[in-house]
Amino acid sequence: MPVWHNATRQWVADGKLTVLGITQEQHPDRCRLFSQWQQFDWPIVWDPINSLESTAVPIIVAIDEHGIVRSTKLRPETFEQEFLNVTFRDDAPPAATTVADANNRRPAKPDLAALRDRAEQSQTARAFRDWADACVLWGGETEVDAAIKAYLQATRLDADDANVLFRLGVAYRLRLDSERREPADFQRAVEHWEQALARNPNQYIWRRRIQQFGPRLDKPYSFYDWVDQARREIAARGATPIALTINPAGAELADPARAFATESPAAESPDPDGKIQRDAAWLIQSEVTLVPSRLRAGGTTRVHIALTPNAVLKAHWNNEADPLLVWVEVPKGWQVSQQRHSVVPPDKQETSTEIRRIDFEVQAPADATGTVKLPAYALYFVCEDENGECLYLRQDISIDVEVLAVTDKEESQ
Amino acid sequence: MRFWNSLISVFSVVLASLAIPAAAETYSPRVGERHLNFTLPAIDDGRPLSLEQLRGKKVLLIQFASW
Numbered sequence: 110m111p112v113w114h115n116a117t118r119q120w121v122a123d124g125k126l127t128v129l130g131i132t133q134e135q136h137p138d139r140c141r142l143f144s145q146w147q148q149f150d151w152p153i154v155w156d157p158i159n160s161l162e163s164t165a166v167p168i169i170v171a172i173d174e175h176g177i178v179r180s181t182k183l184r185p186e187t188f189e190q191e192f193l194n195v196t197f198r199d200d201a202p203p204a205a206t207t208v209a210d211a212n213n214r215r216p217a218k219p220d221l222a223a224l225r226d227r228a229e230q231s232q233t234a235r236a237f238r239d240w241a242d243a244c245v246l247w248g249g250e251t252e253v254d255a256a257i258k259a260y261l262q263a264t265r266l267d268a269d270d271a272n273v274l275f276r277l278g279v280a281y282r283l284r285l286d287s288e289r290r291e292p293a294d295f296q297r298a299v300e301h302w303e304q305a306l307a308r309n310p311n312q313y314i315w316r317r318r319i320q321q322f323g324p325r326l327d328k329p330y331s332f333y334d335w336v337d338q339a340r341r342e343i344a345a346r347g348a349t350p351i352a353l354t355i356n357p358a359g360a361e362l363a364d365p366a367r368a369f370a371t372e373s374p375a376a377e378s379p380d381p382d383g384k385i386q387r388d389a390a391w392l393i394q395s396e397v398t399l400v401p402s403r404l405r406a407g408g409t410t411r412v413h414i415a416l417t418p419n420a421v422l423k424a425h426w427n428n429e430a431d432p433l434l435v436w437v438e439v440p441k442g443w444q445v446s447q448q449r450h451s452v453v454p455p456d457k458q459e460t461s462t463e464i465r466r467i468d469f470e471v472q473a474p475a476d477a478t479g480t481v482k483l484p485a486y487a488l489y490f491v492c493e494d495e496n497g498e499c500l501y502l503r504q505d506i507s508i509d510v511e512v513l514a515v516t517d518k519e520e521s522q
Numbered sequence: 523m524r525f526w527n528s529l530i531s532v533f534s535v536v537l538a539s540l541a542i543p544a545a546a547e548t549y550s551p552r553v554g555e556r557h558l559n560f561t562l563p564a565i566d567d568g569r570p571l572s573l574e575q576l577r578g579k580k581v582l583l584i585q586f587a588s589w
Contacts, residue, residue: 113584117582123573125580126580127576127580127581129573129581129582129584130585131562131585132565132586134588139588140565140588141565141566142588152564153564154562154563155564155565155566156560160562161558162548162549163548163585164548164549166585166586167585167586167587169584169585170582171580171582172557172573172580172581172582172583173578173580174578175577176556176557176559176574177554177555177556178551178554179553179554180553181553192580201554201555201556202556203556204556204558206558216561216574217570218563218570219588242526246562246563247568247570321589331589333588392577453528458577473576488574511572
């Protein structure tokens with residue numbers, strides 16, 4: 110977009126052109142940071158559910174003053190001659206406008222209660238989808254539960270609507286990134302994105318959402334490796350970079366790879382005999398998510414482990430001692446990109462309650478089949494309560510990887 | 523950014539290859555037809571913005587991602 114931004118800047122300043130951006134990214138603040146870095150001065154709207162049903166980006170469309178599409182194959186060097194300097198006639202049939210469109214050039218947020226009532230009265234998949242869409246786009250964190258329930262109802266009424274499956278995944282991921290998160294939200298997001306993509310494998314907006322969190326062998330590029338550079342350059346201009354709700358890490362920063370890579374030299378298990386006391390009270394709650402959720406024999410998946418202090422027990426990390434460690438065993442024939450992981454506490458606080466995440470990749474052997482358990486464990490200093498006892502504990506984590514058998518047809522290809 | 527740089531250099535070719543196939547339930551703006559209206563929240567403050575409110579102006583609509 111920088112090329113188009115530079116090309117159109119003067120036309121926008123002269124009032125000859127209006128630029129409107131649309132981003133389908135899951136996290137809008139990341140696009141805001143990108144826009145701040147690139148000094149885009151045009152508005153950008155957020156469409157995480159891909160309500161426009163675009164199948165890939167970038168897409169650039171020239172639309173005349175009557176709302177008629179004039180070109181989808183644009184070049185900056187001929188844009189002025191072929192579009193800006195041309196007077197177009199209103200020669201297209203009128204669009205099927207809604208009452209809201211016709212009456213209101215300055216749009217308002219939709220009425221969520223009215224959409225809910227319409228869905229509950231009509232009991233149609235489309236009405237539940239419309240209600241859920243509005244909850245995601247306009248309802249904020251407080252409406253994400255309603256969005257999930259409405260999408261689930263839409264899938265019950267029409268199980269074949271792949272758009273709903275994708276959007277349900279978006280809603281689960283939104284909830285994961287909110288204070289309303291529930292166990293398995295991330296895995297449910299991935300599984301619904303996968304179900305959507307299985308129905309329409311040509312949908313690259315959906316494919317990219319999975320690849321964002323998936324293994325390096327499946328990545329077309331690093332998704333957010335530009336973030337650090339953007340922050341440095343914005344700060345160097347004397348501005349404050351836009352803060353991100355969720356900082357990209359791990360899979361979102363990883364570069365693509367053509368071969369499975371493992372760390373070298375191999376690390377040693379920090380508790381090989383399992384002598385460290387177990388976290389029997391679940392002071393720290395662990396959750397494993399696989400992207401993709403299942404893999405073919407010989408395939409790879411990205412394992413995401415989240416470790417969260419138990420809020421009910423008011424548990425918190427003790428950051429004055431050794432950092433959190435996660436160790437992953439390697440079953441025979443399998444490969445693990447990195448066995449030993451360490452998480453450094455944030456901002457040198459003595460205690461903290463943040464979610465700590467690590468991710469790495471595993472590759473199944475060519476003859477793997479069924480569900481394979483990859484043993485792993487975490488070691489951490491955790492405190493039971495304010496002014497409570499702090500303990501160095503171990504939690505065993507089972508990473509259950511479902512390996513799908515390779516069919517004869519796939520093997521012959 | 524590597525993606526953007528390579529993409530920009532072959533922009534017109536890539537754009538042609540990205541032409542959306544005419545299929546139900548996909549975005550396929552057609553030259554000479556009115557663009558579908560949409561209302562979506564702005565990424566900076568969440569205010570609703572629609573294509574309709576830009577009627578009377580020449581618009582360059584850019585769908586993109588930061589990656």
